[in-house]
Amino acid sequence: MMMRKKQLCYSALAAMVFLPSFLSQPAHAATEGNVxxxxxxxxxxxxxxxxxxxxxxxxxxxxxxxxxxxxxxxxxxxxxxxxxxxxxxxxxxxxxxxxxxxxxxxxxxxxxxxxxxxxxxxxxxxxxxxxxxxxxxxxxxxxxxxxxxxxxxxxxxxxxxxxxxxxxxxxxxxxxxxxxxxxxxxxxxxxxxxxxxxxxxxxxxxxxxxxxxxxxxxxxxxxxxxxLPIDPTGTGSMAGDMSELSNAIKELNDGVGELETGVSELNDGTAGLQEGSAQYKNGMNELSGSSAGLVNGSASIRDALAQINQSLSGKSAQVDLSSLNELPAGLKQLAGGLNEVANGLTALQENYSQAYGALDGAINEIPAGQVSEEEFASLAESGADPAVVDKLKASYSASQKVKATYAQVREAFAAVEPTLTELSSSVNTMSGQLTTTADSLSASLDKTDMSGLVELQKGIASLSAKYGEFHSGLVSYTDGVGKLASSYSELHSGIVELNGGTSELENGVGELHDGTAQLYKETSDLPGQMQEEIDKMISEYDKSDxxxxxxxxxxxxxxxxxxxxxxxxxxxVEEQVTKKAEPEKEKGFWELFMDLFK
Incomplete structure (x- = not known):
């Protein structure tokens, strides 16, 4: 009886536990939910x-x-x-x-x-x-x-x-x-x-x-x-900046085109300068080379006049008039030689004038404007070929060096032409004096008048003295011509180097122009290319859809x-932990309830 009563108690308790959940369930089929x-x-x-x-x-x-x-x-x-x-x-x-x-x-x-x-x-x-x-x-x-x-x-x-x-x-x-x-x-x-x-x-x-x-x-x-969407509204200013850059590249290309034209003209000018300078250099070298012969010939004339003067200074009775008969012809021959010298000096003066004019004009065409290091750096940063920029800079420096050197020696060049004109005039004058003296001497010998011989002696003495002064001036002049020819060789080397530099510069600027033209061609549609890249980036990274x-x-x-x-x-790092005995966990209601059925 007690056992049955206990079983009924357990059953009643179980019914009390499960009945609420059972009653909470609907009596009909489960309803369909929605997510x-x-x-x-x-x-x-x-x-x-x-x-x-x-x-x-x-x-x-x-x-x-x-x-x-x-x-x-x-x-x-x-x-x-x-x-x-x-x-x-x-x-x-x-x-x-x-x-x-x-x-x-x-x-x-x-x-x-x-x-x-x-x-x-x-x-x-x-x-x-x-x-x-x-x-x-x-x-x-x-x-x-x-x-x-x-x-x-x-x-x-x-x-x-x-x-x-x-x-x-x-x-x-x-x-x-x-x-x-x-x-x-x-x-x-x-x-x-x-x-x-x-x-x-x-x-x-x-x-x-x-x-x-x-x-x-x-x-x-x-x-x-x-x-996260990418907002493209700010890209308009970027495209505008790219448009400005494209326009700037076009202006750069146009400027390099003008530079190419100017450099071409400069190269033509330096080529003409080199040609004229070569003619002038050759003329100076010929003049310098003939200076020794000119000085030696003048020295012979000086010595001959001195000897004639010494001979005529003796006693008139001791003078051998037969020897004097040959003197007028010698004087005229000497006068003819001086005429040739004068003509040569005149031709030299004319050639020098032409060469000097070409030299002066070509150097004056070299621009005097200063190009700063910042401007060269800006050109290099613009995308131009660095090698071309270096050539441009070197040629510019060489042209300015030639222009500065010429400015220093320009007075010496300008003084050559008047000196040649004066020297030619002096030689012509002496030639005329010799001819006059020869004619007078010939007339005197024909009359065999000894009084005329005295006048001849005085004229020869005067001519000998003046010719000595002329010969000293001629020696100084030829020394100056030699120094000028030597100095001009260095200047001519600089002009040749300048022409070579401007030729390379013309080629380099031509390549630079080709490069800027290609750069402009590739960047003329830069705003469109920029927008295309922006659209590509947006499509690649904008996953907002x-x-x-x-x-x-x-x-x-x-x-x-x-x-x-x-x-x-x-x-x-593993830690060594000593396990401690855990206290027995206190049983909850459910565990105690289940124990009732054990």
Whole structure:
């Protein structure tokens, strides 16, 4: 009797426990619920090298009508995270009775699931590759390399449209923390290093530091849709700037064209200058070469006049008049020689005048304007060939040097022509005097009048004295001609070098003009090209029109967002922990209730 009473008590207690839940269930068939939207957060854990360990998904369903709902996913198992309701799983089909509001459940992906990205993490300690499990507690210079690449086995839609934020944390105690291309910020006791990988981009990220007793919380990767739109309104000013640049290049090309014309004219002028200078140089060399003969001939005339004067200075009775008969012919021959010298000096003066005029005109055509170093630097920065700019600069310097040198010796050149004219006149005068003397002497000898001989003696004495002065001047003149010829050789070498430089300059400026013409041709549509590149960049990185799709199953609808949280395992120093006996956990109501049936 007591046993039966106890059994009835147990049955009554069990009925009290289960009756409320039984009464809460509707007596008719379950109603169909409705899901307004769905969010998926994919959690993936990787080992320290980046190899995939496992993946699970937390699904958030926005239920606007309570009842039985359907969802889909390639799960190996599922777990209700909202209440104690059972979730039925049949293949990829998930069924559950869900209340109104947000309903959460976890789905563990099967082993065949692949992430859209391959992640490879390598570690270098003091330049040597080290396995992650051997790094804990190490000291030295550490370099962590994270390689992000497309996983062709995964769903490419996420690779093409998702932006990745890769984060690493290192303690502030580490020294020399560097992360090229990454942003380093203080985060409490750590330095937070963050990299950004654009959609569809494969990238290798590096961070390095001097570490001590190394530990690492791992690499964290957050992947979200790149839904930030790119506003193209500001690109109009950029296109305008490119238009101004294109116009400036056109002006540069036109200016180089004018420069090419000017340099061509300059080169023609320097070529004429070189030709005239060569003629002048040859004439000077001929004149200098004949100076010795001229001086020797003049010395012979001087000595002959001195000898005649000495002979006539003796007693008249002792003079052999038969010898004097030959003197008028000799004097006339001497006069003829002086006439030839005078004619030669006149021809030299005319040739010199022409050569000097050509030289003076060509050098005066060399522009006197100063081109500054800043202007040459500006030309070099404009995109011109540096070699051509250097040639232009060297030719400009040479032309200015020639112009400055000519300015210094111009007075000497100008004095040559009057000197030649004066010298020619003096020689003509002496030739006339000799002819007059010869005629007088001939008449006197015909009359054999000794009184005429006295007059002849006086004339010869005067002529001998004046000719001595003339001969001294002639020697000084020929010395000056020799120095002038020697100095002019150096000037002529400079003119030849100038002509060679302007010729190279003309070729260089021609190449420069060809280059600027090609540059203008390629940049004439620069604004259009710029806009095309902007449109291309926008189409490549603006994913604002991307419609979210489910990662777990293509059958899911109303997907509002899908995000990825990926993390590698930590590298930690193992601690020796002594286990303590845990106190027996106090049993709750359910455990006590179940004990009643044991």
């Amino acid at each position: 307004a939207s769905k969010d998926e957060v994919i959690y993936a854990t990787l080992n320290a090298s980046g190899n995939l360990d496992n993946i699970y998904v937390v699904n958030t369903l926005e239920v606007d009508k309570a009842g039985e709902i359907l969802d889909y996913g390639k799960y190996s198992s599922v777990k209700n995270l909202t209440d104690l309701a059972e979730i039925d799983q049949e293949g990829q089909k998930i069924e559950v009775q869900a209340p109104e509001g947000k309903f959460y459940y976890q789905g563990n992906m099967d082993e065949k699931t692949e992430l859209p990205w391959n992640v490879n993490v390598t570690y270098l300690l003091d330049g040597k590759k080290v396995k992650p499990e051997e790094l804990a507690g190490k000291t030295g210079h550490l370099e962590i390399s994270v390689e992000i690449a497309e996983n062709e086995e995964g769903d490419g839609v996420f690779y093409e449209n998702y932006l990745l934020q890769v984060s690493l944390a290192m303690p502030n105690t580490y020294q020399g923390i560097e992360a090229p291309g990454g942003m380093v910020a203080n985060a409490g006791k750590n330095k937070q290093i963050t990299f950004t990988v654009m959609p569809g981009e494969e990238k290798t990220l590096k961070a390095e530091a001097n570490v001590r007793d190394f530990e690492f919380n791992g690499v964290e990767i957050a992947a979200v849709p790149s839904t 991307f419609e979210p799709v489910s990662f777990v199953s293509s059958e899911n609808e109303n997907v509002s967002s899908v995000q990825f949280v990926i993390k590698t395992e930590s590298i930690e």
